[in-house]
Amino acid sequence: MATTPDITIQNLRKTYVVPERDTGLGAAIKSLIVRKTRDVEAVKDITFTVEPGEVVGFLGPNGAGKTTTLKMLSGLLHPTSGDISVLGYTPFNRNKEFLQQITLVMGQRNQLIWDIPVGDSFERNRAIYRLPTDEYNHTRDELVDLLDLAELLPKPVRNLSLGERMKCEVAAALLHRPQVLFLDEPTIGLDVTMQRRIRTFIGEYNKRYNATVLLTSHYMADVEALCKRVIIIHHGQLLFDGALTELVNRFSPHKTIVVDLDIEQADLSNYGDVITAEGNRITLRVPKSETATVTGRLLADLPVIDLTVADPPIEEVIEQVFST
Amino acid sequence: MKHYLEIYWAFFKTTIAVQFQYRASMSIWMIGRVLEPVVYLVVWATVANARGGMVGDYNPEDFAAYYIVLMIVNQFTFTWVMHEYDYRIRQGALSVLLLKPVHPIHSDIADNISYKVLMSFIVFPTAILLYILFDPNLLFHLQTFALFLCALTIAFFMRFFIEWTLALIAFWTTRNEAINQMYFTLGLFLSGRIAPIELLPNLVQQIANILPFRWAVAFPVELMLGRLSNEQIWHGFTMQGMWLVISLVLLKIVWRSGIKKYSAVGS
CATH class of the missing domain: 3.40.50.300 (P-loop containing nucleotide triphosphate hydrolases)
Known part of the structure; x- marks a missing residue:
């Protein structure tokens, strides 16, 4: 009931x-x-x-x-x-x-x-x-x-x-x-x-x-x-x-990928939008549907120490909602 | 009923605790309200002496009695709700009160009563001091005193309801200070504070007889002084009763439409 x-x-x-x-x-x-x-x-x-x-x-x-x-x-x-x-x-x-x-x-x-x-x-x-x-x-x-x-x-x-x-x-x-x-x-x-x-x-x-x-x-x-x-x-x-x-899911068609590399100053702009690049830590934004492919490519192409995939911060999502 | 007693008791305790935080300002306000009748007393006693001892029906000792009792009556019947409401409505403090399962008027009644209880510790010694200084023509009759207490109690509630209703004007305008001012000025004249009403021009007396001011202040004073005939006493109580009912009805109507307005506009 x-x-x-x-x-x-x-x-x-x-x-x-x-x-x-x-x-x-x-x-x-x-x-x-x-x-x-x-x-x-x-x-x-x-x-x-x-x-x-x-x-x-x-x-x-x-x-x-x-x-x-x-x-x-x-x-x-x-x-x-x-x-x-x-x-x-x-x-x-x-x-x-x-x-x-x-x-x-x-x-x-x-x-x-x-x-x-x-x-x-x-x-x-x-x-x-x-x-x-x-x-x-x-x-x-x-x-x-x-x-x-x-x-x-x-x-x-x-x-x-x-x-x-x-x-x-x-x-x-x-x-x-x-x-x-x-x-x-x-x-x-x-x-x-x-x-x-x-x-x-x-x-x-x-x-x-x-x-x-x-x-x-x-x-x-x-x-x-x-x-x-x-x-x-x-x-x-x-x-x-x-x-x-x-x-x-609904309002953010993107995911955030944070990679730590073994090299300095890598250019990852052809993998996705580079949001920040500090030393060997780079944050990328990629369309959700491409997350898996991009992750695969990164791991295959580069000396990756650590990699995390996350939803963008909720503040960003909310901002997105209000701008629609 | 028991529930309300408990609420009132809780209100008394908090008000008294709050008042004790403001001993200095409490005393200053108090001095102001004691000074006013003393000033009039001295003025009228001087006038009486200059005119060979009498003004109308009053000699200096009568004036002394009149203004000492008036001080007591005024102390026990005045309220400050009219100044409070303006703030409450503009600052949204009323919202907090409206969310409580008790009508906001109760805390105001309790506040006023507890303030008066506190004040009585200053008012009575002051009255005694003035008694010694001015040698008033005041005799004590138990029966008169009992009637005086009744009249004083009704006067308190009557004045409280009227001033609470006027305070609610703050729902409609943020300039109710002007209205307060008018009310106080009228009251000064028509309640017998500036002079005993029978010394005022005939027209003013007639107006005073209709409006509530006289019945809230001058009536208990004259009653205590033994200046009223039985007939005048019953007339006085009738007028008090009438104004008590009118003010209560007005209060209910104004409150209801004020709340409607408040809940339409918000704060």
């Missing part, structure tokens, strides 16, 4: 009406009398579903409509048209039972109160979400352990570094153990170590509670590590929805 999806979006649209005026004094005066507005279609027509327990990467360039979609999913924005259902609820009704089961983490928005210790903000959330004390203690201890927060709990938020604060924000957003997580750039602005920490944590949370995660990130490392499936939108429209591997 098929499970009911946790998230269902059908023909979702969101149009903003924004005031518009030309620059200059004349235009300013004119705008007092006639207000010009313009419709901006942030989300044009999106349809997808997400099954319970899935971790889906939600990708797109700035302004693609990702945040707008996440806000509609969490009930902050009212869709212009289309159907939207999360855990069987209509998000914009902001039903209490619905809010109790979801969370939205937005990069800079704070769950935490600036002036008081982190632990006190957690305690406040415990009351708001009506968490029984032992359940709360259990979840909190787990989060503290997974994110290594023990030393941060007694510190006022304003004394934390950005990375520390982000870890605490994430923990505060998850104290009520939500079933559905909307994470908007959860690792933005963090250093590599901290990014990895948050990333590992999200994976762990997903496994432990079978939680559904929809995640946007500009760091492909996040997406590669966490998401088997990606949804890509561009200009408010769905460009791709499927496995990450399929994305690479």
Whole structure:
């Protein structure tokens, strides 16, 4: 039997009406009398579903409509048209039972109160979400352990570094153990170590509670590590929805071959496009269909020490997607 | 109900913790609000003395009593939500509140009440000090005091609902500071802060009788001073009740359409 999806979006649209005026004094005066507005279609027509327990990467360039979609999913924005259902609820009704089961983490928005210790903000959330004390203690201890927060709990938020604060924000957003997580750039602005920490944590949370995660990130490392499936939108429209591997196959007709040679300064330009040549290490790009032939030729013709064939970096693939 | 008590208790604790972080600014605000009635007290007492001891029905000791009680009433009923909302909506802080399974008004009510509890540790000693300094004409009757407490409680909620509703104007305009300013100026006049209302021109008194300001501030003060007849007291409570209902209804309507607007435009 098929499970009911946790998230269902059908023909979702969101149009903003924004005031518009030309620059200059004349235009300013004119705008007092006639207000010009313009419709901006942030989300044009999106349809997808997400099954319970899935971790889906939600990708797109700035302004693609990702945040707008996440806000509609969490009930902050009212869709212009289309159907939207999360855990069987209509998000914009902001039903209490619905809010109790979801969370939205937005990069800079704070769950935490600036002036008081982190632990006190957690305690406040415990009351708001009506968490029984032992359940709360259990979840909190787990989060503290997974994110290594023990030393941060007694510190006022304003004394934390950005990375520390982000870890605490994430923990505060998850104290009520939500079933559905909307994470908007959860690792933005963090250093590599901290990014990895948050990333590992999200994976762990997903496994432990079978939680559904929809995640946007500009760091492909996040997406590669966490998401088997990606949804890509561009200009408010769905460009791709499927496995990450399929994305690479579909949008990148190339493979990368890295060869280490026993000779210096070899010219490999008749084997493929030379991307980099540093000393005796050369990186080539070849059409996927020719990979086997080129590899064979290289091995036969040249004193090869080492050779690896790989998919191009995911960033490159994504770039490719957006340029189409 | 128990759930709300628990939430309010958690809110109290955090607000008090936050307020303690701002002891200095808290004291400065506080001094400002104490000074205002003291200034009016001195002005009116001087005027009364210059006019041979009376202005209207008030002698200097009556003015002292009036402004000491007014200081207490104003301290316990004022709110700062109108300044808060502008920031919340522009910075998107409201979004965080909307994602919680509790209506955002609760944390504001709790914040205001806990602030008042804290303030009472300063307000009452100040009132006692002023009492010693100005020798007010103020007698204590238990029954009057009980009625005063009722009127004060209703006044708090009435003023809170009105100012919360006005704060929501921030959903539509980013210039609600201008509206706040107008509200405060009107309030200064019509709530009896600048002068007891019966000393104002007839027309102003009539306006004051209709609008909520008088019933939120001057009414509890006059009640405590024992200046009102039974009939005036019941009229006062009726007006308070009426404005309480009106403000609550308005709040609900404005909130609903404000949220609609917010969720249409985003932040």
